[in-house]
Amino acid sequence: MEGNIAELGQYIGAGLAAIGSGAAAVGVGNxxxxxxxxxxxxxxxxxxxxxxxxxxxAFAEALGIFAFLVALLLMFAV
Amino acid sequence: xxxxxxxxxxxxxxxxxxxxxVKPLFGDGPVQxxxxxNVTLWMGIILLAIIALFVMxxxxxxxxxxxxxxxxxxxxxxxxxxxxxxxxxxGLKYFPYIMCLFLFIVFANMxxxxxxxxxxxxxIAVTAVLALAVFISVTVIGFVKNGTHFLGLFWxxxxxxxxxxxxxxIEVISYFVRPVSHSIRLAGxxxxxxxxxxxxxxxxxxxxxxxxxxxxxxxxxxxxxLVAFIQAYVFTILTCVYLKDALHPGH
Numbered sequence: 001m002e003g004n005i006a007e008l009g010q011y012i013g014a015g016l017a018a019i020g021s022g023a024a025a026v027g028v029g030n031x032x033x034x035x036x037x038x039x040x041x042x043x044x045x046x047x048x049x050x051x052x053x054x055x056x057x058a059f060a061e062a063l064g065i066f067a068f069l070v071a072l073l074l075m076f077a078v
Numbered sequence: 079x080x081x082x083x084x085x086x087x088x089x090x091x092x093x094x095x096x097x098x099x100v101k102p103l104f105g106d107g108p109v110q111x112x113x114x115x116n117v118t119l120w121m122g123i124i125l126l127a128i129i130a131l132f133v134m135x136x137x138x139x140x141x142x143x144x145x146x147x148x149x150x151x152x153x154x155x156x157x158x159x160x161x162x163x164x165x166x167x168x169g170l171k172y173f174p175y176i177m178c179l180f181l182f183i184v185f186a187n188m189x190x191x192x193x194x195x196x197x198x199x200x201x202i203a204v205t206a207v208l209a210l211a212v213f214i215s216v217t218v219i220g221f222v223k224n225g226t227h228f229l230g231l232f233w234x235x236x237x238x239x240x241x242x243x244x245x246x247x248i249e250v251i252s253y254f255v256r257p258v259s260h261s262i263r264l265a266g267x268x269x270x271x272x273x274x275x276x277x278x279x280x281x282x283x284x285x286x287x288x289x290x291x292x293x294x295x296x297x298x299x300x301x302x303x304l305v306a307f308i309q310a311y312v313f314t315i316l317t318c319v320y321l322k323d324a325l326h327p328g329h
Contacts, residue, residue, distance in 0.1 A: 058316060062263050065259070
């Protein structure tokens with residue numbers, strides 16, 4: 001069992017950061033699901049709100065991307 | 079036999095991140111700022127593709143457009159409508175810049191999906207420049223158009239007075255995080271998607287799982303085509319939102 005403890009921590013940390021991607025998936029699903037339930041109640045108003053939908057998805061996704069970035073930094077930059 | 083032994087020893091026959099390495103086009107020398115690399119090549123191809131679609135394609139200026147001209151007109155009309163809807167009429171002055179951003183990103187994403195292609199937008203260096211250009215120009219436009227009134231963006235007058243300093247700190251932080259999230263969203267999505275495709279492609283070497291992995295590559299590729307367009311759309315629409323904040327800073 002050779003290898004240094006820092007590398008071990010790096011890999012474990014990258015794996016833990018991947019949990020953030022799952023959390024972002026929950027957020028994106030929440031945004032899209034709520035949009036769909038609202039759109040089915042009032043379909044005539046749905047077309048005008050697609051831009052808002054994409055902005056909401058983008059904001060929810062950004063935080064997951066931060067987790068991905070932390071994983072990448074741990075794997076390749078530290 | 080030699081390749082088999084090598085494949086067994088390393089597990090994967092290629093590294094999934096290998097496709098993102100910036101290489102010089104000629105020779106193996108170190109990459110300087112003037113070295114023509116695969117990034118240079120693919121940026122040139124992107125530029126030529128945009129010119130082919132928008133300059134050559136619309137050269138006929140037909141009343142009843144042919145196929146190429148309709149694609150160009152659809153793209154133009156979509157971004158024009160987006161700017162008009164999100165920013166408002168006074169934002170149409172900045173439409174050419176936003177159209178440039180959209181075209182560059184959508185062509186970079188789509189051409190990067192070709193086999194053996196290099197995805198320019200998968201590098202944070204490229205997207206950070208795009209996002210910083212948006213951030214700086216939007217901040218300058220905000221101060222030029224509204225003067226110090228632009229700082230009202232950080233002072234939420236609709237909130238109770240006690241909460242306003244706290245909200246101001248949060249608003250300032252979120253304002254300065256904008257270029258970070260703006261650039262990393264695009265680069266991260268592109269990089270992650272291409273890496274996933276490569277990982278599935280690596281499994282195709284094992285006879286047992288190769289049918290599944292080939293199906294998975296096909297499915298991921300379809301998803302990536304969608305993501306390539308949606309990320310370009312999201313980048314453009316967020317630029318519009320930031321521009322709207324700069325032109326109308328009131329809450």
